[in-house]
Amino acid sequence: MISAADVTFAYNGTPVLAGVGLNADSGRVVGLIGPNGSGKTTLLRILYSALTPRGGTVLIDDQPVTSLASRELPRRIAVVAQETPPELPVTVADMVLLGRAPHRSALQAYTAEDYRLAAAALHRVGMRELADRDFTTLSGGEKQRTLIARAIAQQADHLLLDEPTNHLDIHYQHEVLHLVRALGITTVVVLHDLNLAARYCDHLVLLDRGSVAKAGPTADVLTREVLEPVYRVSVRVLDDEDCMQLVFRPQVFLSEPQPSAG
């Protein structure tokens, strides 16, 4: 379980989050959505203690995240962040093996089980054939899938992902999020694509300029009334066969010259 309450944060005195809360129950997938600059990445980084909030609390299974020792943290929380790791000359297989590092001491060699778990994780993201490739030579989407494989190999019981579908084609967008759901672990995922959020998230937290505009079950958040004022687009919610579909249209911008009648 991940539980954040009343989180406040500022960069160099500029407020970015004000009294934000988020709850992800065990095994649930919670989507963090909101316009550019609304504070999603900042909140995610606070959840894994990469940033320290000015106020508020973050609990991981009822334990303050700040009380987890630096060795314990990666065993509890796997992170797929937006920044790609440094361009080190490392193979795809070795990059995924790094996910096993929190489970052994610095001087301990990887075990056969570590190699098996890393290979299985690569297989799950469809990257096994590229195991021997230099990570730096991969396409953006292949890099993303490798980093997700590393998070899977890490076997943490909490997973945080920042726009994991960036760079992925439509097939892999769905495959990766389907996979994330199938892992069955407590997950918070930043998503821009609200149709992916509709399909793969149990709950959503919608941020708007550093505050929670709406939080709750996915269908309660993805409504025209909630989304239109926050995203400033026209929204239609369609009832497709197996999942709601959102259709967006630009609103008429007030500054635009209007066609004259007649």
Ligand SMILES: Nc1ncnc2c1ncn2[C@@H]1O[C@H](COP(=O)(O)OP(=O)(O)OP(=O)(O)O)[C@@H](O)[C@H]1O
């Ligand atoms: N290191 C930083 N120093 C100063 N301001 C920052 C820093 N990082 C982010 N910000 C500002 O904080 C606000 C929130 O940024 P954040 O990246 O959390 O938003 P976001 O919702 O993830 O945005 P996006 O959807 O564009 O990725 C933005 O106004 C951003 O410019």
